[in-house]
Amino acid sequence: MDQERLQCLLQRYFDQMLTAEERTELAAMLLASSRARDEFWELARWNAVIRQWSEAEWGRREAESLSLRPLPAPVVKSAPSKVVPFPATRRQFWRVGLAAAAAVALLATAASFFPWRSKPATGEEALARVAVLTHSADAVWAEAAAERHNGEVLTPGWLKLKSGAVQIEFTRGARVVLEGPAEMQLLTDNQAFLRSGRLRAQVPDAAHGFTVKSSEFTVVDHGTEFGCDVPLIGAAQVHVFNGLVALHRSQVAERQLRKDQAVQIEKGSVKDIPARREQFLSDEELARREQASVRGRLAAWRSTSRFFSNHPSSLLHLDFEGDPGWSRSIPNRAWRAVPEAPASMVGCQSADGRWLGKGAVQFSRADDRLRLNLTGGYQSMSLVAWVRVDSLPDRPQSLVMADGLGTGDVQWYLSRWGELGFGVHIGKNGDPTGWRYHHSIPLITEEMLGTWLCLASIYDGTTDTVTHYLNGETIGSERIGVRTLLQLETFEIGNWASRPGEQRLAGIVPRGTGDVARNLQGRIDEMAIFSSPLTADEVRHFYQAGQNVATQASAK
Amino acid sequence: MPTAPATPEQTALVQSLFVQHLPALRGFVLSLVSDFSLVDDVVQETFLVVTAKAGNFQRGTNFRAWAWTIARYKVLQTLEKNAPPADRFAPEVLEALSAQETAETWFSDEQIQHLAKCMESLAPKAREAVELRYQQAHRPPEIASRLGWTVESVHVALSRARVFLRDCVTQRMAEANP
Numbered sequence: 001m002d003q004e005r006l007q008c009l010l011q012r013y014f015d016q017m018l019t020a021e022e023r024t025e026l027a028a029m030l031l032a033s034s035r036a037r038d039e040f041w042e043l044a045r046w047n048a049v050i051r052q053w054s055e056a057e058w059g060r061r062e063a064e065s066l067s068l069r070p071l072p073a074p075v076v077k078s079a080p081s082k083v084v085p086f087p088a089t090r091r092q093f094w095r096v097g098l099a100a101a102a103a104v105a106l107l108a109t110a111a112s113f114f115p116w117r118s119k120p121a122t123g124e125e126a127l128a129r130v131a132v133l134t135h136s137a138d139a140v141w142a143e144a145a146a147e148r149h150n151g152e153v154l155t156p157g158w159l160k161l162k163s164g165a166v167q168i169e170f171t172r173g174a175r176v177v178l179e180g181p182a183e184m185q186l187l188t189d190n191q192a193f194l195r196s197g198r199l200r201a202q203v204p205d206a207a208h209g210f211t212v213k214s215s216e217f218t219v220v221d222h223g224t225e226f227g228c229d230v231p232l233i234g235a236a237q238v239h240v241f242n243g244l245v246a247l248h249r250s251q252v253a254e255r256q257l258r259k260d261q262a263v264q265i266e267k268g269s270v271k272d273i274p275a276r277r278e279q280f281l282s283d284e285e286l287a288r289r290e291q292a293s294v295r296g297r298l299a300a301w302r303s304t305s306r307f308f309s310n311h312p313s314s315l316l317h318l319d320f321e322g323d324p325g326w327s328r329s330i331p332n333r334a335w336r337a338v339p340e341a342p343a344s345m346v347g348c349q350s351a352d353g354r355w356l357g358k359g360a361v362q363f364s365r366a367d368d369r370l371r372l373n374l375t376g377g378y379q380s381m382s383l384v385a386w387v388r389v390d391s392l393p394d395r396p397q398s399l400v401m402a403d404g405l406g407t408g409d410v411q412w413y414l415s416r417w418g419e420l421g422f423g424v425h426i427g428k429n430g431d432p433t434g435w436r437y438h439h440s441i442p443l444i445t446e447e448m449l450g451t452w453l454c455l456a457s458i459y460d461g462t463t464d465t466v467t468h469y470l471n472g473e474t475i476g477s478e479r480i481g482v483r484t485l486l487q488l489e490t491f492e493i494g495n496w497a498s499r500p501g502e503q504r505l506a507g508i509v510p511r512g513t514g515d516v517a518r519n520l521q522g523r524i525d526e527m528a529i530f531s532s533p534l535t536a537d538e539v540r541h542f543y544q545a546g547q548n549v550a551t552q553a554s555a556k
Numbered sequence: 557m558p559t560a561p562a563t564p565e566q567t568a569l570v571q572s573l574f575v576q577h578l579p580a581l582r583g584f585v586l587s588l589v590s591d592f593s594l595v596d597d598v599v600q601e602t603f604l605v606v607t608a609k610a611g612n613f614q615r616g617t618n619f620r621a622w623a624w625t626i627a628r629y630k631v632l633q634t635l636e637k638n639a640p641p642a643d644r645f646a647p648e649v650l651e652a653l654s655a656q657e658t659a660e661t662w663f664s665d666e667q668i669q670h671l672a673k674c675m676e677s678l679a680p681k682a683r684e685a686v687e688l689r690y691q692q693a694h695r696p697p698e699i700a701s702r703l704g705w706t707v708e709s710v711h712v713a714l715s716r717a718r719v720f721l722r723d724c725v726t727q728r729m730a731e732a733n734p
Binding site for chain 2: 011012013014015016017018020023027030031034037038040041043044045046047048049050051052053054055056057058439441463465476477478479
């Protein structure tokens, strides 16, 4: 076969310049020779790469010309930025449809991944972050699907509390303790509608004008502290403990209430009553109740977590309990662990975990890491952890990363799009291109930053399949083509000890020459590694045992 | 094959896998049709079929192979509808080509990164031709009339640019990974 002629015809093919005769000639070559087909795909690949980059560039320029800022990635609500990274160009209207369909698909799935996120997540309103749930004590939510957790960012919408109490910090600065049973709708970063329930509000100067509406009245705060009580049956009350509030009712002149004044509003008439602080739960009392409830959770978790230390295939179980103190080491609780081989803390600091009093490690600086050693090769491996991701920098973040580029080395990480990634090195020792890896769909969204998540990736060597889990639910699985035993040897949690140059082609590809940081920004308060593929039930058990939810039974 | 009704989970799984594989699928389709303007149609049609047949997809089986088979049918259909026989490959050629396309990844982020740099080192005129072809999807005759060149010289410029970009990216990758 004439090599030069083949190249010439292929080049003409990709420029859509073949004559009928030339096409026949090329077709004959392609049918006759597998090498010709290889060359076809080689050129096809470059053709496609150039097209891919150019389309992206075209989209980027168009966005620039419209002075649109690219949306921060990743958000599950929009299609994953990895694959539909740019605004649709003029000729690509259908793609918007596809992206929307993909978004709907992801959303539909997302609802089952994140059961507490049941609000329709479309439109501008859904993206507005108006408050954060800062504390809760024995909170029981009216709908399991609309449960909220400490640290969760709140968007406009309803909070329906059956019992217990929560503290909410509005973005503008107002702080509210809401006591159940209560139904409150967050309207903006400085406004709420109280349908029923009791709240106490502390309003700093910066949140001046903080407004609580109800069906009977509207209270506009002009400084410091007040309480509202809207029972399901009976008269509503407004109490002022400090400063000044304005009370509005429809068709009635505004009335001002000052420190230690209170009114009762029933069927349109207003009656003065004595102000009573003790009727409203204070921040301090809420904190006390939270601690009490947490003690119960902690005890329950401690007893169930032993199951994972004693699991037959447990290789590593870090529970971060007990003060590491000056030793700067975290003991491995797995039953067959070598006692003198704990995890060494490098840089990172101890911190609070899922509950007050639960130990964790905080990773924040580029050099923060835990260093460990685990010898042996394993046909299967399960990695599970409770992780609080604090930010999504535009780069991958390490969870568990083997040190080098050895055959069988394992990497577990979050991608820059918030996907959960699991990789195995299947090449020869030191081959930078030897990684096989599988990413989940994007999992970590901005609203999930600061909340505790249960992440798991299970590699089952008998089926060569990776399965990812979030909070006990499967979120996808795929065969990845590994025919080697998995190993960790020396490895790191929360960082990656790669040598310069090595990282360039490993499973996670950096974006620029200076981009080598892989450190986690967040906390880990439990981590376990097993030499068997955990079943879906076992993963769910790990999640349920450690769920960050106060139970009704505890405390009080 | 009869289509089993898909559960919402199956549909969601299949659609999210589709999105994951989208860049490679677009590359695959582009290679077989060679006409930029047909790629979006084929990919969209493939998406619709994949969604409709989500019930047939077994979790854990090879999504890529399944979706690629569907895409290949759609390429055939689309070419039959849109291209005269003289302007398209016979089905057996497309089949032989598809059978040999088994690459795990089409391109990496890193390649794209280097490509951006290499674009900058293209001669301005060549770059203009590349942009008209690859960004704006013009065919060589249109590019020729815009630039005041002959069609043949546009083709030569594009061919050289492809070779240059391939060598440049390959070299940069090698330098970055000694």
